[in-house]
Amino acid sequence: MHAVTRLGYVPDGAARALALGHARMVGAVVPTLDNAIFARAVQGMQSTLQESNYQLLIAAHEYSLTAETHAIRALLERSIDALVLVGCDHSFETWELINTTRVPVLVTWTNVKTTERILSIPAPHIGFDNRLVGKLAAEHLLKLGHKNLGMVSGFTRHNDRARHRVEGFRTALVDAGVRLPDDYVIEQPFGFDGGRSGLNQLMQMRPRPTAIFCGNDVLALGALFEAQSLQIDVPQELSIVGCDNLPISSQITPKLSTVLLPTYDLGQQVAQSLLNWFSTNRPPTDRCLPIELVVRETSLPPVSESAKSRYKNNARDE
Amino acid sequence: MHAVTRLGYVPDGAARALALGHARMVGAVVPTLDNAIFARAVQGMQSTLQESNYQLLIAAHEYSLTAETHAIRALLERSIDALVLVGCDHSFETWELINTTRVPVLVTWTNVKTTERILSIPAPHIGFDNRLVGKLAAEHLLKLGHKNLGMVSGFTRHNDRARHRVEGFRTALVDAGVRLPDDYVIEQPFGFDGGRSGLNQLMQMRPRPTAIFCGNDVLALGALFEAQSLQIDVPQELSIVGCDNLPISSQITPKLSTVLLPTYDLGQQVAQSLLNWFSTNRPPTDRCLPIELVVRETSLPPVSESAKSRYKNNARDE
DNA sequence: CTGAAAGCGCTTACAG
DNA sequence: CTGAAAGCGCTTACAG
Numbered sequence: 001m002h003a004v005t006r007l008g009y010v011p012d013g014a015a016r017a018l019a020l021g022h023a024r025m026v027g028a029v030v031p032t033l034d035n036a037i038f039a040r041a042v043q044g045m046q047s048t049l050q051e052s053n054y055q056l057l058i059a060a061h062e063y064s065l066t067a068e069t070h071a072i073r074a075l076l077e078r079s080i081d082a083l084v085l086v087g088c089d090h091s092f093e094t095w096e097l098i099n100t101t102r103v104p105v106l107v108t109w110t111n112v113k114t115t116e117r118i119l120s121i122p123a124p125h126i127g128f129d130n131r132l133v134g135k136l137a138a139e140h141l142l143k144l145g146h147k148n149l150g151m152v153s154g155f156t157r158h159n160d161r162a163r164h165r166v167e168g169f170r171t172a173l174v175d176a177g178v179r180l181p182d183d184y185v186i187e188q189p190f191g192f193d194g195g196r197s198g199l200n201q202l203m204q205m206r207p208r209p210t211a212i213f214c215g216n217d218v219l220a221l222g223a224l225f226e227a228q229s230l231q232i233d234v235p236q237e238l239s240i241v242g243c244d245n246l247p248i249s250s251q252i253t254p255k256l257s258t259v260l261l262p263t264y265d266l267g268q269q270v271a272q273s274l275l276n277w278f279s280t281n282r283p284p285t286d287r288c289l290p291i292e293l294v295v296r297e298t299s300l301p302p303v304s305e306s307a308k309s310r311y312k313n314n315a316r317d318e
Numbered sequence: 319m320h321a322v323t324r325l326g327y328v329p330d331g332a333a334r335a336l337a338l339g340h341a342r343m344v345g346a347v348v349p350t351l352d353n354a355i356f357a358r359a360v361q362g363m364q365s366t367l368q369e370s371n372y373q374l375l376i377a378a379h380e381y382s383l384t385a386e387t388h389a390i391r392a393l394l395e396r397s398i399d400a401l402v403l404v405g406c407d408h409s410f411e412t413w414e415l416i417n418t419t420r421v422p423v424l425v426t427w428t429n430v431k432t433t434e435r436i437l438s439i440p441a442p443h444i445g446f447d448n449r450l451v452g453k454l455a456a457e458h459l460l461k462l463g464h465k466n467l468g469m470v471s472g473f474t475r476h477n478d479r480a481r482h483r484v485e486g487f488r489t490a491l492v493d494a495g496v497r498l499p500d501d502y503v504i505e506q507p508f509g510f511d512g513g514r515s516g517l518n519q520l521m522q523m524r525p526r527p528t529a530i531f532c533g534n535d536v537l538a539l540g541a542l543f544e545a546q547s548l549q550i551d552v553p554q555e556l557s558i559v560g561c562d563n564l565p566i567s568s569q570i571t572p573k574l575s576t577v578l579l580p581t582y583d584l585g586q587q588v589a590q591s592l593l594n595w596f597s598t599n600r601p602p603t604d605r606c607l608p609i610e611l612v613v614r615e616t617s618l619p620p621v622s623e624s625a626k627s628r629y630k631n632n633a634r635d636e
Numbered sequence: 637c638t639g640a641a642a643g644c645g646c647t648t649a650c651a652g
Numbered sequence: 653c654t655g656a657a658a659g660c661g662c663t664t665a666c667a668g
């Protein structure tokens with residue numbers, strides 16, 4: 001041991017991995033690190049993996065299924081011990097890779113049980129009930145008395161989280177006898193500009209929605225900023241509910257109501273489940289992390305008729 | 319090749335790495351992924367490494383030097399081809415590890431030339447001139463006519479970026495004949511709360527500063543939010559300048575002036591330089607990426623005497 | 637208990 | 653041009 005420290009010997013991980021048959025590495029493929037939500041989850045995974053001397057390999061695919069497949073193949077060629085994927089919408093090639101390599105896969109961020117899957121692979125999941133996200137938002141806004149609602153969503157194609165949030169929102173509205181026409185659901189790229197442009201489009205609809213649910217806080221913040229630019233008073237004239245509870249969401253004025261998703265916890269639990277899987281050789285049981293609605297002052301009852309006529313004047317000015 | 323695809327053969331990276339002597343992996347140790355600035359840089363590195371079939375191993379140390387050393391050792395045991403570090407403040411053990419393993423190291427985010435280093439190791443750097451960040455902020459605020467200035471900084475101990483920003487700010491002020499007393503520099507943990515509490519403390523100083531430079535945008539945003547809570551009118555009564563130009567900084571009202579750091583570019587250039595290093599076997603040359611001041615409406619001339627007396631009234635109310 | 641040997645799955649230099 | 657052999661640096665089962 002003295003010689004080890006004196007010479008600065010560091011064991012060769014590649015040789016070790018070859019002899020042992022596993023490399024103490026897990027790969028994670030996320031849509032992007034540009035959203036704090038994924039960055040935090042990755043941070044959570046990394047910190048708990050680190051404690052058990054596992055390394056995290058990350059890749060981002062920027063919402064491209066083929067980029068994801070390539071990233072997964074590259075990860076698999078590094079002989080990772082497990083793979084973490086976000087959501088259950090993946091390309092056929094991805095599932096094929098997973099099936100043939102038999103790499104342990106953990107699906108996160110989603111509730112697989114409620115999802116139609118292309119190929120049935122026995123991947124356990126630890127995530128959120130994204131339909132419930134939409135439902136919580138809908139129930140909250142309905143309780144406030146809103147009748148005309150709109151939604152700004154990320155692209156739902158190849159994104160089960162976004163799709164489920166729309167579905168959950170719409171279903172809860174329909175259950176309460178409120179319709180959510182297709183053209184009141186605006187799909188936009190994630191980002192402040194997407195939120196802005198989504199709000200803009202919704203504000204041109206007639207009847208104009210008095211409440212808006214945004215698929216995540218980035219879109220909701222964009223919508224909030226655009227409402228400010230348009231001189232629309234939030235929450236007096238418009239209620240906005242987001243999802244994620246980003247740190248900024250509790251700081252900003254006007255206050256943003258949102259659905260809190262414990263993403264750091266998610267990352268930690270995902271990592272912990274993998275570690276258990278490695279040691280017990282038994283896959284973790286599927287589960288959903290609890291989520292909750294955080295109501296801030298943005299959410300008020302819908303405006304009076306007098307305010308509504310003001311809307312129309314504004315609309316004429318545009 | 320037909321059999322390869324049919325059987326789903328994926329080469330074993332560990333064996334390949336052992337035979338080849340390198341694993342096509344680079345390790346990056348960042349303070350945290352919780353700040354969008356590091357997340358974006360990591361994203362930049364990852365995307366360009368990916369194109370050349372390199373994998374990125376990431377670790378975060380949450381501003382702890384010993385955690386960093388451990389993370390680096392763990393990375394080194396995975397036989398990485400290169401190591402990317404943020405800043406040049408590292409523990410003795412870290413430099414020792416680097417010296418004995420002779421792993422190629424690239425230091426980023428900082429301008430090493432201007433730094434006193436504990437151990438002289440020949441690590442090239444690609445980063446920013448953080449003194450210039452402070453200087454740009456100071457010159458801007460001086461030009462507006464401010465005489466009483468304050469600063470909210472991250473902890474400067476073990477953080478050369480934070481230290482250099484303070485130094486650059488102070489030096490530029492002193493050069494213009496304006497003093498920045500030590501107690502007008504408040505060190506706070508990075509985060510909105512740090513910014514809030516820093517602003518709070520500065521607003522109790524007499525004379526009260528009319529302009530504040532914050533070490534980064536997260537602190538600046540926190541300061542902005544706190545100013546709103548305290549009913550201090552930004553920019554009429556107080557100018558705030560941040561650093562980073564986070565996406566949110568261009569959205570928020572009141573507008574935040576800031577120093578733009580191209581962190582995504584930084585990540586890409588770091589990765590590209592590593593790739594060149596690997597192929598040519600010659601280390602990259604040191605360089606600084608250009609930065610620029612982004613002036614938004616927050617930065618106004620200092621308030622008139624009448625407004626100053628209003629300050630005092632406010633202060634009494636507290 | 638100690639120490640030499642075999643083997644992990646690749647790559648590459650070399651023999652045929 | 654093809655194919656068998658050696659070797660990368662570990663771990664582990666086994667011989668002494």
